[in-house]
Amino acid sequence: MAVLPVGGTPVRASLVIYDPPAGTGSTPGPERARVKLHFNPDRISVGKQARWDRSRAPSNEAAARPQFIGAEPRTMSLDVFLDAPGGGSGVQGEVETLLGCCAPTAQSAAAKPASAPWVRLEWGKARTTAFLAVVTQVNAVYTRFGTDGTPVRAECSLTLEEVGGSTPRQNPTSGADGPVGTHVVVAGDTLPGIAWRAYGDAASWRAIARANGIDDPERIRPGSELLLPVLEDGR
Incomplete structure (x- = not known):
């Protein structure tokens, strides 16, 4: 059963795909592709595990206190429904x-x-679901075909595993990680992507646009330097 959006027109979800960082860096490269989901997910599973050690002496009958060893990466699984009712090249791309x-x-x-x-x-x-990850598994089931055999509908199950590190917090004025200050635009950058990396909130791109006098968010020139402002409550 689909989940009804809470108030207003639903925002469309996308899977943003970045080039991996060069070497052993922790910042992704430019955006290389974006898969706009035809229908928003109605269920997303997020999980995380910690490793503990309960080593104890053989003569001790009581349960030993757990000792924290480390945290496992966050995982996420979701189903993606793709549909191309107009035919054409279908959903294969x-x-x-x-x-x-x-x-x-x-x-x-x-x-x-x-x-x-x-x-x-x-x-x-x-x-909670907006963390950088690698895709560990993709299962695609084609459920509808055109008269020429072209798949025009697919149900895809994705499994993601967190790359590592902490997810940026959203508001620097509330004790979170402060603003980066400036950002030099590279090919493939988008304002929502820059905002997420700076603040942990893609919707904060409007604050960046206002601070830099940008009227058209679709046109940011590679090589230009953007000011990343401190966010005000409510922005």
């Missing part, structure tokens, strides 16, 4: 893009270490 997330990019394979693209589920103000 989007499915191939998703499948390609499980393989190293040609650039990283040549430069070492080889790395698959990094991804992030971008869905309005959702933060």
